[in-house]
Amino acid sequence: MFLDLWTLLVDGANDSVRWIWVFLTTHFVTLLGFAMGLLVMGQLIRERRQTSNIFAWFLLIVFMPFVGAILYFLFGGTKSRFVLKNKSRVRNYAAAIAEKGHSDIAPDPARPFEFQRMEGNSFELLPDNVTCFEALCREIENAEKSIHVMTYILGNDEAGRRVVDLLAKRASEGIEVKLLIDAVGSMGRGGRFVDPIRKAGGRAVRFMPVIPFHTKTSANLRNHRKMAIFDRKRLITGGQNIDTRFMGPTPDPDVFKDFSALIEGPIVSQFNRHFVSDWCFTTGDKPETFKEQLLFRPDNVGDAVMRAVPSGPDMERDTLWERLIIQIQECKEELTVVTPYFLPDSVIMASLAVKAHMGKKITLILPEHSNQKMVDRARYHHLRELKEEGINILFYQPGMVHAKLFIADRKIAMIGSANMDMRSLFVNFEIGLFIQDPEVIVQLQNWADSLVPDCVPFHRSKKARATPGRIFLEDIAHLMMPLL
Numbered sequence: 001m002f003l004d005l006w007t008l009l010v011d012g013a014n015d016s017v018r019w020i021w022v023f024l025t026t027h028f029v030t031l032l033g034f035a036m037g038l039l040v041m042g043q044l045i046r047e048r049r050q051t052s053n054i055f056a057w058f059l060l061i062v063f064m065p066f067v068g069a070i071l072y073f074l075f076g077g078t079k080s081r082f083v084l085k086n087k088s089r090v091r092n093y094a095a096a097i098a099e100k101g102h103s104d105i106a107p108d109p110a111r112p113f114e115f116q117r118m119e120g121n122s123f124e125l126l127p128d129n130v131t132c133f134e135a136l137c138r139e140i141e142n143a144e145k146s147i148h149v150m151t152y153i154l155g156n157d158e159a160g161r162r163v164v165d166l167l168a169k170r171a172s173e174g175i176e177v178k179l180l181i182d183a184v185g186s187m188g189r190g191g192r193f194v195d196p197i198r199k200a201g202g203r204a205v206r207f208m209p210v211i212p213f214h215t216k217t218s219a220n221l222r223n224h225r226k227m228a229i230f231d232r233k234r235l236i237t238g239g240q241n242i243d244t245r246f247m248g249p250t251p252d253p254d255v256f257k258d259f260s261a262l263i264e265g266p267i268v269s270q271f272n273r274h275f276v277s278d279w280c281f282t283t284g285d286k287p288e289t290f291k292e293q294l295l296f297r298p299d300n301v302g303d304a305v306m307r308a309v310p311s312g313p314d315m316e317r318d319t320l321w322e323r324l325i326i327q328i329q330e331c332k333e334e335l336t337v338v339t340p341y342f343l344p345d346s347v348i349m350a351s352l353a354v355k356a357h358m359g360k361k362i363t364l365i366l367p368e369h370s371n372q373k374m375v376d377r378a379r380y381h382h383l384r385e386l387k388e389e390g391i392n393i394l395f396y397q398p399g400m401v402h403a404k405l406f407i408a409d410r411k412i413a414m415i416g417s418a419n420m421d422m423r424s425l426f427v428n429f430e431i432g433l434f435i436q437d438p439e440v441i442v443q444l445q446n447w448a449d450s451l452v453p454d455c456v457p458f459h460r461s462k463k464a465r466a467t468p469g470r471i472f473l474e475d476i477a478h479l480m481m482p483l484l
Helices: 002-026 029-045 050-061 065-075 081-098 129-142 157-172 192-199 268-283 288-293 317-328 346-357 371-390 422-426 437-447 468-480
Strands: 111-115 118-126 146-151 176-184 203-207 227-230 232-239 260-264 304-311 335-337 362-366 392-396 405-408 413-417 430-436 456-459
Touching: 029 468, 050 362, 081 288, 118 437, 129 157, 129 227, 129 232, 129 260, 146 157, 146 268, 157 176, 157 192, 157 317, 176 192, 176 268, 192 203, 192 227, 203 268, 203 437, 227 268, 232 268, 268 288, 268 304, 288 392, 304 317, 317 346, 317 405, 317 413, 317 422, 317 430, 335 437, 362 371, 371 392, 371 468, 413 437, 430 437
Parallel strands: 146 176, 176 203, 335 362, 362 392
Antiparallel strands: 118 260, 118 304, 146 227, 227 232, 232 260, 304 430, 335 405, 392 456, 405 413, 413 430
């Protein structure tokens, strides 16, 4: 009897073990996804994120836990302790130099995450694709000591090949050439395409891998900054990539509407520091090897007052976003905003609405059709709200506007790499250049005004018609806005 009872217990235990094993193997992916989802939600709660961003990731993980968790680990990163710690090497080294008498390259004491305003700069507007391309090629050809280029997109086209050939030529002539491209924006162009530069004695590297398994970062963190620095004292910066969609040797009606600027003066030292920071982070080079570059301060050559404001995972605060909020809140009369993508957070939306309530003139210029259809769909939720508040929304019809321009009261302007969207303001590595100079502001305002004849008001655009089906799709896209 005892033997029969023991056999029964063993068989029962075996059945239980077998059932548990079958359950685990059958539902392994589900259980793994559930565990990963819990891990991600815990991480989201600990991170300093926008509420809408947390909610969007929460929805994705609830409905697709396994897929959502994988997407988060690959593409969900924002601020990165690894990046902050790594980038602090250059920041701390530059601060130590500043303490020895070079205070003009130190952060602003009142706002330690920003640079100080710098006087004595000159500004030359490069208003179109041909002018910018010609200026870039000319500066490369005329550089006497060094050429440092950073871009998000390096195209495998006429513009990209021409710049690579010129950089290789100058490297072979003994000029110090450094090229930093983003691994996602310039996917496929980090190997053989830029090998001529390496073979000539220059250096060309990719910023952060597409799938960052061997780093403590996220594929979501992309370097969107654009700058080309020549001899440490001349700078080309703006929103244009080195690609025929943005610049080239001949006029093209289909090219993206954009501009850059040729800058000279002390402000270039701030861009020097950012190039060194991104370069050292990418290559592992020690910042001490760039002491001369970090110490160099170009001479005064003009009257424009400028300030570089970086933003991204390498900053402890969302500095560019904060600076834009300040400028909106301090606006006394009018704002002009030109941006290709408009997906701001609730704070910027509220700030713009309040200014509209106060009777301020606000003009928003966007492409009627951008190159991002989902982003276009998501923006209408915001645009309809702002239209009701009395903001003048204009759609540029001939093609894509890629320019990033912010002008407040015709007294201060911002140009640079950042779009008016959450990715630029909270995720990407970006840099903005704030400018105070009456003559420069007039040039930039005239450039923005030149778009208006080819624009149509929001209410006259066919894309803005509020049909039930369109509103439904816009609301769905708006829910996913923080992930775009």
